[in-house]
Amino acid sequence: MTKSHTAESATLTGVIPPVCTPLNPDFSVDTASLVRLVDHLVDGGVDGLFVLGSTSEVAYLTDGQRRTVLDTVVGHVAGQVPVLAGVIDMTTPRVLEHARVAIEAGATGLVATAPFYTRTHPEEIRTHFRTLAARTGLPVYAYDLPVSVHVKLDAGLVLDLAAEGALAGVKDSSGDESGLRRVIMGRQAPFSVLTGSEVTVDSALWMGADGVVPGLGNVDPQGYAELYRCAARGDWEAARAEQERLARLFEIVRVGGARMGGSSAGLGAFKAALHLRGVIDCPITALPQIPLNDDEVGRIGKLLAGAGLL
Template sequence: MLTPFTPSGEVDTASLAALAEHLIGAGVNGLFACGSSAEIALLDDAQREQIIGTLVDTAAGRVPVVAGAIDSGTRRTIAHAKRAADLGVAAVVVTAPYYVDTHDDEVLAHFRTVASALDVPVIAYDIPSTVHRSLPADITIALAREGAVIGIKDSSGNVINFRRVLVETEDLDFSVLMGNEPLVETALFLGAHGAVPSLANVEPAGFVGMYRAAQHGDWSTVKREQTRLNRLRDITTIPDLARIGGFAALVGSMKSVLVDEGVISSSVGAAPFLPLTDEERAQVGSAASRLMAVAVDA
C-alpha cells in the first residue's frame, strides 16, 4: 500500500483508511503496510506505527494485514517487528540487511535471528533494486524448510529463481508471491500463490480479476489484463526524471490518480521527494483514464 501524506508531511490517516477500503472493496485478500511503495525508508518510527495501527483497525479482521519490518540491521528489524506484532499484524515482511555488504551466511543468520525473536510469522522480501543484493533460491528454500519464513514476496524479476523456489517448496505450507507487476501473468501460470503489486493501489480490480481468472484457467483474460495493466503502469514514466527521482515519479503518479478518483486527498510524498508538476499530473490523469477498467468478471 501507498502512504498518503498531508501537505505538511504527516500521515493522512483518513486517506489511508479510505485507500484500504478501496482495496478491500475490490476484493484483495490482504493488505501490505510499510513496504517499498509506502516509502518505508523515509518514515520515522512513529509514522510506521501510525500506518500499521490505522490499517489493522480499518481492516478489522476482514483481511489480514502484514507489515514491513525493514531496516539495515537485525536489532532494528526485530524492534520494528515486535511493535508491528503488538499492533496486531498477521505477519511481518523482512528484507536482507542493506547498506552493508553481507555474505549469504550472514543473511541466513539475520532471518533466523529475527524469526526466533518473534511470535508472528516472517515473510521474506527479495527486492534487490533497493537492498542491493538478491535472495538466492538456496537461501529462501533453506529458510522455508526450517520454518523460519512462511513465504516470500519476490520483486527481483528473476523468473528462474522464482520458479525454482516454487518447485522446491511445493511440499511445504509456503507462499510464493510475485512483486513484479509485469510478471504477474507469468507467475500465476507457473503456480504462484498470488501477487503483491504496487499498481494495485490504482487498479485493484484488474489484479484481482487476473488472479481469479487464473484460478479458473481463463488464461486469455489473464493475458488481456496483464497487457492492459502494463500499459497503465506506463503512467509512472510520465514525470520528468531530469527533475525528480524514479521512485518519486512512481509513487507520485499513483497517488495522483488516486486523488483524481477521490480516494486520497493529496499526492505529496515523504521528504525529500519532490511533487509532480501540474502538467505531469494532468498527463498522468489523462493516460490513466483511458486505461482504467471495471473488474474482470471471473
C-alpha cells in the same frame, strides 16, 4: 482464497497490495485518506494488505509515522483480511524493534529484507531470518529487493529457510524469473511465493506463484483481483488481456521519469492517480522526492481514462 495465515495454516494467496501512505501537506500521515484507501482496496477484492513496504514510502517514514500507519490500518481492517507489516531496516536489532511494534499493533505477518548498508555474507542473512522467526513468533516473509538492498536472495537459501520453517513466504521483486521458478519448483508447502512485478503477474501465476504484491494495485485493485480470478480458473487468455490492460496503465510510473528518481516518479504517479480517483486528499510524497507537475498529472489522468478508471 486464504484470508488468514499462521505458521500452521495454508499458503497466503491472491492479491496483497503494498499500501500507499497518504500524507498531509505538512507531511504527517493523513489517517482519514488512509482509511478510505483501505476501504477502496478491500472493496476492490484484495486478499490481504502489506503496509510499510516500498510503495508505502517506508524508507521515508519516522518510527512514529510507521506506528500511526500500523494502528490505523490494523484497527480499521479489524480482521477482514491479513495485514502484513514491513519491518524493513538495516540490521537485525533494528528490524526486531520494528517487529515488536508490529506485533503490538496486531499485524498478521512480518516482511523483511536482508540486512543492508552493512556488507553481509549468506550465513549472516540466514541468521537474520532465523532470528526474526524465532524471536517474533509471526510468519516471516522475505522481501527479495536487490535494487535497494544490493543483495539477491539466493533461491537455495530461501528454500532452506522455508524447509526449516523460518520463512512463511517470499515477495520476489528481483526480476529474476529463473530464480523465481527455482523457488516455485523447490518449495515445500506451506510456503507462499508472491511476485512483486506488476506487469508479469500472469506469467508468474502460470509458473505456479501464489499471488502478487502490486504497487499499481492501489490504483486498480479490481483489475488485479480479476487477473487473479482469471488465472485461478485457468482462463489464461482472459488473464493475459487483463494483464496487458494493467501493463498499459503501469506507464503512469514513467511519466515523470525524465526529471526525477524512480521513487519520485512511481510513488508520485500512484498517489496522483489515487488523488484523481478521489481516494486520497493530497498526492504529496515525502521529502526529498520531487513532486509531479500539472502537466505530468494531466498525462496520468489520460492514462487512467484510457484504462477505464476515470
